[in-house]
Amino acid sequence: MAQLQRSPLAPAGFPVLPAIAGVTLATGNSGIRYKGRDDVLFARFVPGTTVAGLLTRNSMPGAPVTWCRANLARGSAGALVVNAGNANVYTGAAGDRAVEETAAAAAKIAGCVAEDVYVASTGVIGVPLPAEKIAALLPALGNGEGDFEAAAKAICTTDTFPKGASATATIGGDRVTIAGIAKGSGMIQPDMATMLAFVFTDANLPAEVLDSILREANDRSFNAITVDSDTSTSDTLLAFATGRAGNRHVSDPADPLLDEFRAALEAVLVDLAKQVVRDGEGASKFITVQLGGAKDDLSARRIALSIANSPLVKTAIAGEDANWGRIAMAIGKSGEPIRMEAVRITIGGVQIAANGGLDPAYREADVVPHMKGQEIEITVDVGIGDGRATVWTCDLTHGYISINADYRS
Amino acid sequence: MAQLQRSPLAPAGFPVLPAIAGVTLATGNSGIRYKGRDDVLFARFVPGTTVAGLLTRNSMPGAPVTWCRANLARGSAGALVVNAGNANVYTGAAGDRAVEETAAAAAKIAGCVAEDVYVASTGVIGVPLPAEKIAALLPALGNGEGDFEAAAKAICTTDTFPKGASATATIGGDRVTIAGIAKGSGMIQPDMATMLAFVFTDANLPAEVLDSILREANDRSFNAITVDSDTSTSDTLLAFATGRAGNRHVSDPADPLLDEFRAALEAVLVDLAKQVVRDGEGASKFITVQLGGAKDDLSARRIALSIANSPLVKTAIAGEDANWGRIAMAIGKSGEPIRMEAVRITIGGVQIAANGGLDPAYREADVVPHMKGQEIEITVDVGIGDGRATVWTCDLTHGYISINADYRS
Numbered sequence: 001m002a003q004l005q006r007s008p009l010a011p012a013g014f015p016v017l018p019a020i021a022g023v024t025l026a027t028g029n030s031g032i033r034y035k036g037r038d039d040v041l042f043a044r045f046v047p048g049t050t051v052a053g054l055l056t057r058n059s060m061p062g063a064p065v066t067w068c069r070a071n072l073a074r075g076s077a078g079a080l081v082v083n084a085g086n087a088n089v090y091t092g093a094a095g096d097r098a099v100e101e102t103a104a105a106a107a108k109i110a111g112c113v114a115e116d117v118y119v120a121s122t123g124v125i126g127v128p129l130p131a132e133k134i135a136a137l138l139p140a141l142g143n144g145e146g147d148f149e150a151a152a153k154a155i156c157t158t159d160t161f162p163k164g165a166s167a168t169a170t171i172g173g174d175r176v177t178i179a180g181i182a183k184g185s186g187m188i189q190p191d192m193a194t195m196l197a198f199v200f201t202d203a204n205l206p207a208e209v210l211d212s213i214l215r216e217a218n219d220r221s222f223n224a225i226t227v228d229s230d231t232s233t234s235d236t237l238l239a240f241a242t243g244r245a246g247n248r249h250v251s252d253p254a255d256p257l258l259d260e261f262r263a264a265l266e267a268v269l270v271d272l273a274k275q276v277v278r279d280g281e282g283a284s285k286f287i288t289v290q291l292g293g294a295k296d297d298l299s300a301r302r303i304a305l306s307i308a309n310s311p312l313v314k315t316a317i318a319g320e321d322a323n324w325g326r327i328a329m330a331i332g333k334s335g336e337p338i339r340m341e342a343v344r345i346t347i348g349g350v351q352i353a354a355n356g357g358l359d360p361a362y363r364e365a366d367v368v369p370h371m372k373g374q375e376i377e378i379t380v381d382v383g384i385g386d387g388r389a390t391v392w393t394c395d396l397t398h399g400y401i402s403i404n405a406d407y408r409s
Numbered sequence: 410m411a412q413l414q415r416s417p418l419a420p421a422g423f424p425v426l427p428a429i430a431g432v433t434l435a436t437g438n439s440g441i442r443y444k445g446r447d448d449v450l451f452a453r454f455v456p457g458t459t460v461a462g463l464l465t466r467n468s469m470p471g472a473p474v475t476w477c478r479a480n481l482a483r484g485s486a487g488a489l490v491v492n493a494g495n496a497n498v499y500t501g502a503a504g505d506r507a508v509e510e511t512a513a514a515a516a517k518i519a520g521c522v523a524e525d526v527y528v529a530s531t532g533v534i535g536v537p538l539p540a541e542k543i544a545a546l547l548p549a550l551g552n553g554e555g556d557f558e559a560a561a562k563a564i565c566t567t568d569t570f571p572k573g574a575s576a577t578a579t580i581g582g583d584r585v586t587i588a589g590i591a592k593g594s595g596m597i598q599p600d601m602a603t604m605l606a607f608v609f610t611d612a613n614l615p616a617e618v619l620d621s622i623l624r625e626a627n628d629r630s631f632n633a634i635t636v637d638s639d640t641s642t643s644d645t646l647l648a649f650a651t652g653r654a655g656n657r658h659v660s661d662p663a664d665p666l667l668d669e670f671r672a673a674l675e676a677v678l679v680d681l682a683k684q685v686v687r688d689g690e691g692a693s694k695f696i697t698v699q700l701g702g703a704k705d706d707l708s709a710r711r712i713a714l715s716i717a718n719s720p721l722v723k724t725a726i727a728g729e730d731a732n733w734g735r736i737a738m739a740i741g742k743s744g745e746p747i748r749m750e751a752v753r754i755t756i757g758g759v760q761i762a763a764n765g766g767l768d769p770a771y772r773e774a775d776v777v778p779h780m781k782g783q784e785i786e787i788t789v790d791v792g793i794g795d796g797r798a799t800v801w802t803c804d805l806t807h808g809y810i811s812i813n814a815d816y817r818s
Contacts, residue, residue, distance in 0.1 A: 401807050
């Protein structure tokens with residue numbers, strides 16, 4: 001597979017991420033698919049670490065997704081093993097055995113039960129995963145605090161840059177830290193999480209509380225992005241809380257003591273989710289769709305996704321064309337309630353359409369400089385209610401076709 | 410707008426279409442958008458002609474769609490006016506006036522009431538339609554039987570070939586003839602009809618009977634195709650029956666006397682629908698997705714459309730890659746009930762996946778010749794029931810991006 005060029009929308013560099021007390025990270029090369037780069041991430045957690053997660057709703061999930069789903073109710077985690085290059089999806093009973101073998105090998109090293117080992121895989125679908133190569137690698141990996149940048153790189157496939165984000169918050173006066181990494185650039189319209197994202201915190205949180213906060217933050221981050229409307233078979237978002245910050249115990253997710261942590265977690269997930277879009281296959285423009293005036297927030301999300309997923313809207317933006325007619329089409333095809341004569345469409349702050357037609361004051365020249373930029377802002381009001389949503393996506397270019405017509409070859 | 414190259418999937422030539430007794434066709438150039446080609450079709454019908462139609466469910470419909478919807482309940486038609494180059498969509502009150510002006514001008518010539526004039530427009534969205542140019546053109550147009558090929562050409566926009574089909578049937582021993590034309594190549598996932606299709610027959614049929622048979626045939630033709638998942642604001646399918654064949658009156662759409670006509674109409678619509686796919690923007694492969702074993706036919710349709718609309722599946726086929734993993738992903742993301750361990754995926758008659766994994770007998774070399782061809786057959790069984798559906802689509806290529814990133818410029 002040819003080395004892909006770094007996305008023009010990539011951030012300047014990988015952020016400085018703080019170590020998380022209670023988490024050790026190690027990476028290595030399994031030899032399964034990639035040469036000359038690490039392709040396995042092995043994270044270990046101190047005893048008492050809680051876990052929450054969201055997994056793809058795709059009904060042909062990978063074996064690791066099925067494994068994680070079965071174990072999440074336990075709420076406890078001892079280790080995480082991620083491999084890139086082979087998704088272990090649609091691999092039948094052999095796929096389940098590969099996960100079990102991986103978990104058993106990791107459990108032995110981490111000193112926990114196999115059910116406390118979380119496993120995620122990304123890459124090619126339908127090819128048996130030689131788990132023995134992972135099992136053989138794990139004992140050789142180091143045991144230091146580790147390096148989030150190396151971890152983020154080890155889980156990449158067609159990604160053109162590693163993705164990381166962090167934030168801090170206080171809970172009842174105690175400072176807690178959150179660090180997260182993600183990967184993904186195609187097959188992206190998470191139905192509940194992106195392809196792979198892992199968040200680590202030293203906060204002391206019961207698994208149910210972590211779960212509740214994670215779901216909420218996921219809804220406004222990974223569930224609000226789309227690259228190509230294709231929902232992966234491997235989408236996995238896991239959050240691990242080691243408790244090492246020693247903050248006061250909180251048992252109710254709605255407790256105001258958690259407000260700051262909630263905001264910080266959402267900020268990390270939004271940051272990671274946007275990075276996934278910025279690495280959208282072939283992306284040359286980062287697009288924000290802000291939808292208001294819908295019946296409710298869910299309806300707003302659906303209309304925004306209809307715009308963000310429309311191949312005609314995405315190609316128009318690739319062509320730097322403020323083709324609001326296609327936006328109007330995409331609003332209409334969503335099937336959601338709207339009031340056509342009240343619909344307003346604004347691009348880059350320039351109102352283009354209002355009252356069921358072109359704004360008489362609109363001059364195309366006004367929006368041209370915005371369309372030539374890398375950050376495109378589409379704001380739509382559908383004129384019937386208070387529902388609102390923000391969705392992030394990228395344009396559809398020749399690069400997407402090139403990457404995806406050649407991926408396996 | 411540059412002349413587009415004829416689709417590699419185009420039929421050898423326009424079929425020979427029979428004249429339909431009671432229908433006259435004329436075409437001309439309005440000067441609205443195109444130079445050097447006809448862009449207006451004017452069809453007139455003898456008194457007593459019945460009509461049925463299906464119109465887009467897009468909630469931002471064009472003014473002509475709104476006009477047709479309001480008048481279809483009358484069941485009678487005197488004329489049809491179609492223009493290409495301007496869709497008269499999202500044009501506010503001026504759009505409604507443009508339709509009224511067009512209908513009034515046509516009614517005067519056809520000798521019918523304005524409400525019996527059907528109007529359809531296709532082309533750019535959001536630009537006011539200068540209906541006076543159409544009104545000025547109509548009186549100058551001829552009055553002969555007309556030429557379906559010229560009619561099919563006059564309604565084209567980004568189409569690279571005109572589309573026509575015909576069939577005959579008997580009703581109670583009397584021979585009836587059906588001829589149809591269509592246009593469309595992008596913004597194609599009809600929610601109930603393709604962009605524009607018009608069918609003419611000399612059959613003697615009450616409007617309610619025609620409507621019932623048309624809906625059924627539409628479901629298995631235009632509702633079974635997709636190019637890019639974008640549902641147009643102008644989708645219109647109209648069928649006109651002049652009654653000139655003089656066949657026996659039939660008042661029940663389920664009457665077996667109509668069996669042959671029903672099959673003939675479906676054949677014409679399927680033929681036209683497939684031609685629309687063959688002219689899909691940038692298409693290099695014609696793809697048939699046959700879905701079986703679903704909960705019911707609707708579920709089968711949804712899964713088939715999920716496969717047919719997946720950008721990853723479509724780009725893989727463009728790259729001549731039998732990437733069944735992406736087909737598995739698209740089955741799973743549909744959200745429809747399936748039994749993963751019973752799913753079978755066959756491409757070009759070669760079984761690739763079965764029992765939840767790769768078929769051990771599968772060799773990629775076996776399917777390579779099929780992938781290099783222009784006609785791709787994907788057959789999927791999801792293993793839970795008897796529901797089945799067939800959907801036709803095309804691949805996603807650099808051509809689609811080129812056409813749509815440049816359309817307005």
